[in-house]
Amino acid sequence: MTEQFDHFIGGRWTKPAEGRYFDSVNPATLDVLYSAARGTQNDVDKAIDAASDAFRNPSWRDLSQTKRGHLLRRLADLIGENAETLARSESLDNGKLLREMRGQMAGLPEYLYYYAGLSDKIQGDQIPASSPAILNYTTREPLGVVGAITPWNSPLTLTVSKLAPALAAGNTIVVKPSEHTSAAILRLAELASEAGFPDGVVNVVTGYGAEAGAALADHPGIAKISFTGSTQTGAAIASSAASRFIGCTLELGGKSPNIVFDDANVSNAAMGVIAGVFAAAGQTCIAGSRVFAHKAVYDELLERVKERAESIVIGNPVDDDTELGPLAFEAQRDKVKDYVKVGVDEGADVLTGGRRPDVDLPGYFYSPTVLTGVSNSMRVAQEEIFGPVAAIMPFETEDELVGLANDTQYGLAAGVWTNNLSRAHRVASRLEAGTIWVNTYRAMSPMSPREGFKSSGMGVEHGVEAIKEYTRVKSVWINT
Numbered sequence: 001m002t003e004q005f006d007h008f009i010g011g012r013w014t015k016p017a018e019g020r021y022f023d024s025v026n027p028a029t030l031d032v033l034y035s036a037a038r039g040t041q042n043d044v045d046k047a048i049d050a051a052s053d054a055f056r057n058p059s060w061r062d063l064s065q066t067k068r069g070h071l072l073r074r075l076a077d078l079i080g081e082n083a084e085t086l087a088r089s090e091s092l093d094n095g096k097l098l099r100e101m102r103g104q105m106a107g108l109p110e111y112l113y114y115y116a117g118l119s120d121k122i123q124g125d126q127i128p129a130s131s132p133a134i135l136n137y138t139t140r141e142p143l144g145v146v147g148a149i150t151p152w153n154s155p156l157t158l159t160v161s162k163l164a165p166a167l168a169a170g171n172t173i174v175v176k177p178s179e180h181t182s183a184a185i186l187r188l189a190e191l192a193s194e195a196g197f198p199d200g201v202v203n204v205v206t207g208y209g210a211e212a213g214a215a216l217a218d219h220p221g222i223a224k225i226s227f228t229g230s231t232q233t234g235a236a237i238a239s240s241a242a243s244r245f246i247g248c249t250l251e252l253g254g255k256s257p258n259i260v261f262d263d264a265n266v267s268n269a270a271m272g273v274i275a276g277v278f279a280a281a282g283q284t285c286i287a288g289s290r291v292f293a294h295k296a297v298y299d300e301l302l303e304r305v306k307e308r309a310e311s312i313v314i315g316n317p318v319d320d321d322t323e324l325g326p327l328a329f330e331a332q333r334d335k336v337k338d339y340v341k342v343g344v345d346e347g348a349d350v351l352t353g354g355r356r357p358d359v360d361l362p363g364y365f366y367s368p369t370v371l372t373g374v375s376n377s378m379r380v381a382q383e384e385i386f387g388p389v390a391a392i393m394p395f396e397t398e399d400e401l402v403g404l405a406n407d408t409q410y411g412l413a414a415g416v417w418t419n420n421l422s423r424a425h426r427v428a429s430r431l432e433a434g435t436i437w438v439n440t441y442r443a444m445s446p447m448s449p450r451e452g453f454k455s456s457g458m459g460v461e462h463g464v465e466a467i468k469e470y471t472r473v474k475s476v477w478i479n480t
């Protein structure tokens with residue numbers, strides 16, 4: 001019989017109010033993995049009540065900042081002890097390579113250790129006053145109940161990126177994970193309970209975006225919403241938050257340029273382009289899906305990328321030699337297929353890919369695809385495909401390149417491949433994106449703040465600055 005998961009609310013497994021469940025399917029084999037509770041308004045109400053009670057409860061409210069750090073460290077240790085199970089759970093659910101998820105799980109405790117270290121350094125200031133009789137100081141307070149809504153492509157890392165600073169700052173949290181990846185996030189909540197977080201500090205309501213997600217985002221009981229997902233959903237969440245004057249952190253979509261200059265090491269750049277766009281079958285917000293190559297190296301880059309793309313081993317993501325797994329679910333695969341057709345209808349050529357690869361599994365596989373003959377105004381160069389599809393376009397001058405790279409609604413990340421140091425600095429400063437990588441791609445750390453520019457987001461995740469997203473400032477004036 002298929003395993004069945006309930007919500008995790010107030011420190012215990014809680015049946016869905018309407019008694020309904022939905023299936024989670026392995027996208028490589030199409031086997032049903034488990035079923036999870038289909039959350040609705042009543043379940044979200046219950047979770048917000050539990051989180052509000054926990055926020056007011058002295059067992060959390062009066063816990064010293066240092067002890068909050070200890071709890072985060074204990075959770076980090078438990079994640080380390082359960083890393084293999086968590087990695088496998090994510091890989092089975094979303095089709096990402098098991099060895100990639102093992103790598104992510106090895107790094108995940110670092111996020112918690114980092115914010116554990118910051119938890120007792122959250123402090124206010126003494127402000128100079130106009131009179132010696134006045135003492136003016138500030139305190140940094142937690143907000144209350146944080147609502148967190150996360151996607152399926154890196155469920156645990158993206159959830160912990162919110163949970164760690166939120167808890168370090170003394171908030172409580174209700175998480176609504178993607179309907180495609182419920183299991184690992186439920187296990188995270190269970191581990192938080194085992195680590196000693198009081199009941200109700202960490203709650204998880206599973207279910208669909210339009211039901212549980214919308215109920216959480218619109219709930220009057222949350223003091224902040226922290227969302228990672230598509231720009232379209234982010235816009236709806238931002239307007240709901242604005243109407244209630246609550247803060248929101250939004251980490252949204254991208255269409256990142258990966259730029260190869262004529263003075264680059266083309267062999268390294270080709271590997272960076274491949275990793276930039278085909279990792280996780282292109283299902284990463286930072287996918288370098290618009291590749292710009294200087295016309296002097298354009299042909300060489302195309303040849304190298306094509307050759308490597310055609311040698312990528314596609315198969316079951318849990319097998320050690322697999323380099324590319326399936327797309328995460330059927331609609332995602334169909335979207336990728338449709339975009340390639342849109343590109344061809346707009347005049348693009350398929351240099352390689354554009355079809356289902358020969359894989360002896362029924363899942364949602366799509367081969368690494370390179371489009372040429374693309375102009376930056378075409379839909380395939382402007383809209384986020386979220387699949388293994390790269391458009392490679394030539395350019396001639398640096399000014400032209402900067403204009404093309406910035407000609408997008410998105411501003412999440414960019415890659416620059418050059419051996420000219422002056423150019424690296426100059427172009428990095430001119431690109432409208434929150435993260436710039438030079439001669440590398442995808443580097444990330446809990447210590448380094450990241451912010452999406454333009455339609456790629458609002459607010460900061462990671463680094464010291466993320467703490468501010470989960471606190472508010474109180475200014476106290478005393479006439480001594």
Ligand code: NAD
Nearest residue numbers: 150151152177178209213214229230233251252253254285
């Ligand atoms: P999505 O917007 O469809 O869903 C994200 C989450 O929002 C899910 O939990 C979903 O159930 C929920 N949701 C959907 N509709 C909702 C609604 N009306 N109200 C409230 N919640 C709702 O995105 P996705 O397909 O899960 O994820 C892919 C997207 O996420 C891509 O656009 C990708 O670029 C983006 N992403 C961004 C980052 C980043 O850090 N910037 C990281 C990963 C993914």
